[in-house]
Amino acid sequence: xxxxxxxxxxxxxxxxxxxxxxxxxxxxxxxxxxxxxxxxxxxxxxxxxxxxxxxxxxxxxxxxxxxxxxxxxxxxxxxxxxxxxxxxxxxxxxxxxxxxxxxxxxxxxxxxxxxxxxxxxxxxxxxxxxxxxxxxxxxxxxxxx
Ligand SMILES: [Zn+2]
Numbered sequence: 001x002x003x004x005x006x007x008x009x010x011x012x013x014x015x016x017x018x019x020x021x022x023x024x025x026x027x028x029x030x031x032x033x034x035x036x037x038x039x040x041x042x043x044x045x046x047x048x049x050x051x052x053x054x055x056x057x058x059x060x061x062x063x064x065x066x067x068x069x070x071x072x073x074x075x076x077x078x079x080x081x082x083x084x085x086x087x088x089x090x091x092x093x094x095x096x097x098x099x100x101x102x103x104x105x106x107x108x109x110x111x112x113x114x115x116x117x118x119x120x121x122x123x124x125x126x127x128x129x130x131x132x133x134x135x136x137x138x139x140x141x142x143x144x145x
Pocket of ligand 1: 008009010011012035036037038039040
């Protein structure tokens with residue numbers, strides 16, 4: 001028996017057991033698998049377990065987390081700067097290749113290593129939704145540009 005995490009055309013997550021991959025394909029092709037929530041038969045395999053999908057969705061604000069650190073708070077600014085420097089030091093810059101490269105490393109198609117680079121909010125969101133644990137690099141306003 002194989003358990004698959006599935007998602008219906010209306011976005012409901014559920015899990016179902018199948019005797020084999022072939023059994024899954026057979027039943028899906030004949031619309032024999034229906035969503036327990038809305039009964040539609042348009043079902044796909046989910047990228048990850050529903051619980052994980054939900055927790056990541058919840059952890060993904062549509063707005064970005066920001067902080068305002070005053071000029072006077074030198075210690076906090078130094079910590080952010082040091083953390084940024086540490087991460088830069090420990091990672092290889094892959095630039096615009098970051099989304100593709102991060103995915104390759106996650107999928108085991110590229111050697112495991114720490115990288116940094118550029119990702120649009122949409123690209124970052126897609127990576128997180130696929131279970132690739134990327135994190136934003138702290139950058140102080142006076143370091144932009
Ligand atoms: Zn449904």
